[in-house]
Amino acid sequence: MTTDFNGTMLDSKIPEGPIQDKWTRRKFDVKLVNPANRRKYDLIVVGTGLAGAGAAAALGELGYNVKAFTYNDSSRRAHSIAAQGGINAAKNYPNDNDSVFRLFYDTVKGGDYRSREANVYRLAEVSNSIIDQTVAQGAPYAREYGGLLDNRSFGGAQVSRTFYARGQTGQQLLLTAYQALARQVGLGNVELFTRTEMLELVTKDDRAVGIVTRDLVTGEIESHSAHAVVLATGGYSNVYFLSTNAMNCNGTAAWRAYRKGAFFANPSFTQIHPTCIPASDEHQSKLTLMSESLRNDGRIWVPKTAGDSRPPNEIPEEDRDYYLERQYPAFGNLVPRDVASRAAMRMIDQDRGIGPMKNGVYLDFADAINRLGRQTIEDRYGNLFEMYERITDENPYEVPMRIYPAPHYTMGGLWVDYNLETTVPGLFASGEANFSDHGANRLGASALMQGVADGYFVLPATISGYLANWLNVAPVPTDDEVFTNAVQAVKDRTEKFLSIDGTHSVDYFHRRLGKIMIEECGMSRDREGLEKALKQIPALREEFWSDLKVLGDEESMNQSLERAGRVADFLELAELMVRDALDREESCGGHFRLEHQTEDGEARRDDENFAFVSAWQWMGEDAPPIRNTEPLEFEYVALTQRSYK
Amino acid sequence: MNLTLRVWRQSGPGSEGSFKTYEAKDVSPDASFFEMLDELNERLNDQGIEPIAFDSDCREGICGTCGVMVDGNPHGPQSGTATCQLHMRKFNDGDTITVEPWRALAFPVLKDLVVDRTPFDKIIQAGGYISVNIGAAQDANAIPVPKPAAESAMDAAACIGCAACVAACPNSAANLFTAAKLAHMNLLPQGQPERYLRTTAMVETMESFFGSCRNYGECETACPKSISIDVIAWMNRDYVAAQWKNLRKHGQQA
Numbered sequence: 001m002t003t004d005f006n007g008t009m010l011d012s013k014i015p016e017g018p019i020q021d022k023w024t025r026r027k028f029d030v031k032l033v034n035p036a037n038r039r040k041y042d043l044i045v046v047g048t049g050l051a052g053a054g055a056a057a058a059l060g061e062l063g064y065n066v067k068a069f070t071y072n073d074s075s076r077r078a079h080s081i082a083a084q085g086g087i088n089a090a091k092n093y094p095n096d097n098d099s100v101f102r103l104f105y106d107t108v109k110g111g112d113y114r115s116r117e118a119n120v121y122r123l124a125e126v127s128n129s130i131i132d133q134t135v136a137q138g139a140p141y142a143r144e145y146g147g148l149l150d151n152r153s154f155g156g157a158q159v160s161r162t163f164y165a166r167g168q169t170g171q172q173l174l175l176t177a178y179q180a181l182a183r184q185v186g187l188g189n190v191e192l193f194t195r196t197e198m199l200e201l202v203t204k205d206d207r208a209v210g211i212v213t214r215d216l217v218t219g220e221i222e223s224h225s226a227h228a229v230v231l232a233t234g235g236y237s238n239v240y241f242l243s244t245n246a247m248n249c250n251g252t253a254a255w256r257a258y259r260k261g262a263f264f265a266n267p268s269f270t271q272i273h274p275t276c277i278p279a280s281d282e283h284q285s286k287l288t289l290m291s292e293s294l295r296n297d298g299r300i301w302v303p304k305t306a307g308d309s310r311p312p313n314e315i316p317e318e319d320r321d322y323y324l325e326r327q328y329p330a331f332g333n334l335v336p337r338d339v340a341s342r343a344a345m346r347m348i349d350q351d352r353g354i355g356p357m358k359n360g361v362y363l364d365f366a367d368a369i370n371r372l373g374r375q376t377i378e379d380r381y382g383n384l385f386e387m388y389e390r391i392t393d394e395n396p397y398e399v400p401m402r403i404y405p406a407p408h409y410t411m412g413g414l415w416v417d418y419n420l421e422t423t424v425p426g427l428f429a430s431g432e433a434n435f436s437d438h439g440a441n442r443l444g445a446s447a448l449m450q451g452v453a454d455g456y457f458v459l460p461a462t463i464s465g466y467l468a469n470w471l472n473v474a475p476v477p478t479d480d481e482v483f484t485n486a487v488q489a490v491k492d493r494t495e496k497f498l499s500i501d502g503t504h505s506v507d508y509f510h511r512r513l514g515k516i517m518i519e520e521c522g523m524s525r526d527r528e529g530l531e532k533a534l535k536q537i538p539a540l541r542e543e544f545w546s547d548l549k550v551l552g553d554e555e556s557m558n559q560s561l562e563r564a565g566r567v568a569d570f571l572e573l574a575e576l577m578v579r580d581a582l583d584r585e586e587s588c589g590g591h592f593r594l595e596h597q598t599e600d601g602e603a604r605r606d607d608e609n610f611a612f613v614s615a616w617q618w619m620g621e622d623a624p625p626i627r628n629t630e631p632l633e634f635e636y637v638a639l640t641q642r643s644y645k
Numbered sequence: 646m647n648l649t650l651r652v653w654r655q656s657g658p659g660s661e662g663s664f665k666t667y668e669a670k671d672v673s674p675d676a677s678f679f680e681m682l683d684e685l686n687e688r689l690n691d692q693g694i695e696p697i698a699f700d701s702d703c704r705e706g707i708c709g710t711c712g713v714m715v716d717g718n719p720h721g722p723q724s725g726t727a728t729c730q731l732h733m734r735k736f737n738d739g740d741t742i743t744v745e746p747w748r749a750l751a752f753p754v755l756k757d758l759v760v761d762r763t764p765f766d767k768i769i770q771a772g773g774y775i776s777v778n779i780g781a782a783q784d785a786n787a788i789p790v791p792k793p794a795a796e797s798a799m800d801a802a803a804c805i806g807c808a809a810c811v812a813a814c815p816n817s818a819a820n821l822f823t824a825a826k827l828a829h830m831n832l833l834p835q836g837q838p839e840r841y842l843r844t845t846a847m848v849e850t851m852e853s854f855f856g857s858c859r860n861y862g863e864c865e866t867a868c869p870k871s872i873s874i875d876v877i878a879w880m881n882r883d884y885v886a887a888q889w890k891n892l893r894k895h896g897q898q899a
Contacts, residue, residue: 058779075765076806077708136782138775138835140799147789186770217755246702285683286704392732456779505690551695556657557756559698633646633789
C-alpha cells in the first residue's frame with residue numbers, strides 16, 4: 001500500500017429514516033432563510049454549465065445576491081452543451097415498469113456499488129421534476145404525434161426512460177438554464193462575469209469566504225467576497241490531453257479548493273466512453289463523442305479472425321463477431337459504458353481492431369436501415385451522422401462507423417456531504433465537480449440529470465442550512481489580508497509562468513502528461529504501471545516548471561498563460577489520481593485493475609475492504625496526502641457482482 | 646499539404662491591427678482547421694512569436710465559441726459547418742488562406758481573431774426566456790405540443806449563438822439570431838403568455854446594437870446550423886402584431 005494510514009471517517013449527514021423519506025425530511029429539518037433576509041446574502045457560483053447556471057438562476061430567483069463566473073465569453077458555452085443523447089427520468093410514460101426505485105437501483109448497480117445510496121435515491125426522485133421544469137421552460141424535447149413526450153433507451157437499463165431533443169439534448173437543456181440565468185441577470189439578481197477565471201479559493205478561519213479571479217481580457221486579478229461559494233466547474237478528463245471534453249475544461253477550481261482543505265474523492269474513477277471517433281493522427285487536439293443513443297440501433301462488431309483487413313462491407317455475416325450480443329445477451333449492445341469499453345479493448349488487444357490504425361470497432365446501422373428505412377435513422381441520428389462524416393469523410397449510412405473508447409467523464413471530484421457541502425464549510429460543489437452520484441461508473445443520460453438536479457433542486461434547498469448561521473454577518477471585506485495574500489500568490493504564480501523562459505509550449509507538456517495517464521491510469525491499470533507513473537509525473541512536473549515557454553504578458557489576453565495554470569494543476573491532480581488507483585486494490589466500474597478480474601475478464605470488487613469512498617486530504621507541498629474514508633452502506637440494493645448477461 | 650496563411654493580428658481592443666503571413670507546412674488533410682492553427686501556434690511559440698489568439702472550445706460544432714472569417718466566409722467554405730468542424734481536406738495544397746475575426750461594429754476585436762459578442766447575451770437577457778420559476782412547473786405531459794410545432798421549434802433552437810449571421814450580413818444585422826430564439830419560444834404553447842412582450846423587448850434590444858435587415862439572405866448561407874430566414878418573417882409578423890397595444894398587453898394571438 002502506498003498509504004498505510006487512514007485519516008478520519010467522514011460524516012455524510014444523511015438524514016435518518018427510510019430512503020424514500022430522506023429528502024423530504026432534509027428539506028424540512030434544514031434551517032431556512034426567510035425571503036426578506038435572502039437579499040442580505042452574497043453568493044458566488046463558479047461555472048455556468050448546467051449545474052452552475054442552474055444554481056445561479058435558482059438562487060437568484062430565491063432572492064439571494066449572486067455573482068456567477070465563467071471563463072467562456074458567454075454563459076451559453078459550457079460543455080454541458082455537448083451532451084447528445086438525453087436525460088433520464090423515472091416518469092414511466094412508456095408503461096414499461098419504470099419507477100423511482102428502478103432508476104435508483106439501475107444507477108447504484110451501474111455505478112458498481114460505489115455511490116451513496118441516499119444521494120442516488122434523491123437524484124432519481126427529483127428526475128421527474130427536471131423534465132417538468134425544463135418542458136415548462138421551453139426545452140424542445142422530441143414528441144410523439146399525440147403531442148406527448150417521446151423516450152428512448154440507454155445503456156444499463158431495460159426500460160425506455162431517456163428524454164431527448166434530437167442529438168442535442170445537452171444543448172437544449174443548457175440553453176434553458178442559460179435563459180433562466182439570463183432572466184435573473186436582466187432582473188439584476190445575478191451579476192455575470194464572463195471571460196473571468198477563478199484562480200484561487202479564499203478561506204478564513206477554515207471556511208470559504210471568496211475567490212480570486214483573473215479577467216482574461218485585461219489580465220486584472222480581482223477579489224470577490226461572499227457568504228458562500230459554489231463550485232460547478234465540471235470534470236477533469238482533460239488530464240488525459242485527448243478526451244471528449246472541450247478544450248478549456250480543466251480541474252483548476254477543484255484543485256485550488258483541494259489545496260485549501262476540501263477533500264478530493266475517488267480521483268481515479270474516470271469514465272472511458274466506448275463510442276468515440278478514433279484518433280487519426282498525432283496532432284489531434286481532442287476526441288469527438290458519438291452518442292450512446294446510437295447503440296439503440298447500431299450493432300457493434302469486429303472480424304472473427306485476427307488481422308482480417310477486408311473492408312467491412314466485404315466481410316460476410318459469418319465472419320463477423322457481434323461480441324456484445326454474444327457475451328451479454330440480456331443487454332446486448334446496451335451494456336453500461338465501462339463494460340462496453342473494456343470489451344472493445346479486449347477485441348483490439350486480440351488484433352481484431354479495425355480502421356487504418358487498427359484502433360477501432362464497427363458500429364453498424366445496416367440492419368436498422370433495412371428494418372426501419374433510411375429516413376427513420378436520419379430522423380433519429382441525422383446530426384450525429386453528419387458530424388461523423390465531416391470528421392472522417394466516410395458516410396455512415398453506407399459504411400459502418402468506426403468507434404473507439406476515449407476519456408469522457410470523471411465520477412471522482414470534490415467530496416461533498418448529502419447537502420453538497422465540501423469539507424470546507426461554506427464551499428459547495430455541484431454537478432460533475434462533485435463525486436457523489438455515479439459511483440465508479442456513470443450510466444448514460446445521467447450527467448445531465450445530475451447537473452440539473454444539483455443546480456435547480458438540491459443546492460438551492462440545502463444551502464440555506466449553512467447561510468442561516470451567518471444572518472446579519474457581513475462578508476469578509478476584500479481588503480482583509482486573506483484576500484490580499486491570495487491575490488499576491490496568484491500574481492506570483494502568473495509571473496513565474498512568464499519568467500521561466502524555457503523551450504517548450506504548454507501543450508508539449510500537456511500531451512506528455514496525457515500519454516502517461518492514458519497508458520498507466522486509463523482503461524486498465526496495474527501496480528507496475530501505476531508505480532511507474534508515480535515516478536514519471538513528478539519528473540515531468542519538474543521539467544514543466546523549469547523548461548516551460550510562455551510568451552506575451554499578464555496584462556492582456558494570453559491564452560498560453562491561461563493553459564499554463566491549468567496544466568500546472570493537472571500535473572498535480574494526475575499524481576493524486578494515480579495514488580488513488582494504486583491504493584484501491586480492487587476493480588470496480590471504470591477503475592479496472594488487471595490484478596483484480598474474474599475469469600471472463602469482468603471487474604472483481606472487494607466489498608469487504610473497499611466498500612468506501614476515498615477522500616484525499618492535502619497535507620502541503622512536501623507531504624503525501626492522507627486518505628480519509630466514507631464507508632458505504634447498502635441497505636436497499638444488495639451487493640452482488642454486476643451481471644448484464 | 647503546405648499552405649500560406651494571412652492572419653489578422655491585433656494586440657488588444659484599442660490597438661491597430663494588420664495581416665501577417667505565415668507558412669503552414671506538412672498539414673494533414675485529416676486535421677481540423679483549428680488543429681492546423683494549433684500546430685502553427687506551437688511553431689510560432691518555438692520561434693518566440695506570440696501564438697495567434699482565437700476562441701474555440703467544444704470542437705464539435707455545438708458550443709458556438711468559435712468562428713473566424715476564412716477567405717471572407719464566416720466559418721469557411723463548407724456550408725452548415727462551424728470552423729471547428731472544417732477539415733483541411735476542403736483546401737488544396739499550395740492555397741493561400743486569409744483568416745480574419747468576425748467583422749461587425751457591435752463585436753469589437755479583443756485580440757487577433759477574438760471578438761466580444763456580449764450584445765447577443767443582452768438580447769437574450771431582454772426576453773429570450775419563458776418566465777417559469779424553478780419548482781413551479783406542472784407535469785410535463787400536461788402540455789401537449791403538436792409534433793410539427795416541436796420540430797420547427799427545435800429547428801430554430803438549434804442556433805449555437807456563434808454570430809456568423811452577423812459577420813455575414815452587409816448591414817451587420819442580428820435578425821437571424823434574434824428571430825431564431827423568438828421562433829423557438831413563440832412556436833411553443835409554453836411561450837404564448839409572453840409572446841408579444843418578448844418579441845418587442847428582444848427586437849428593440851437587437852436594434853440598439855445591430856444594423857437593419859434588408860433580406861440579403863447571407864445569414865442563412867453562413868449559418869452553421871442552416872437556420873432558415875423564414876424565422877425572420879415570423880419575427881416581423883409578431884413584432885407588427887405586438888404594436889397593437891392591447892394584443893401586447895394581454896398576450897393574445899394576432
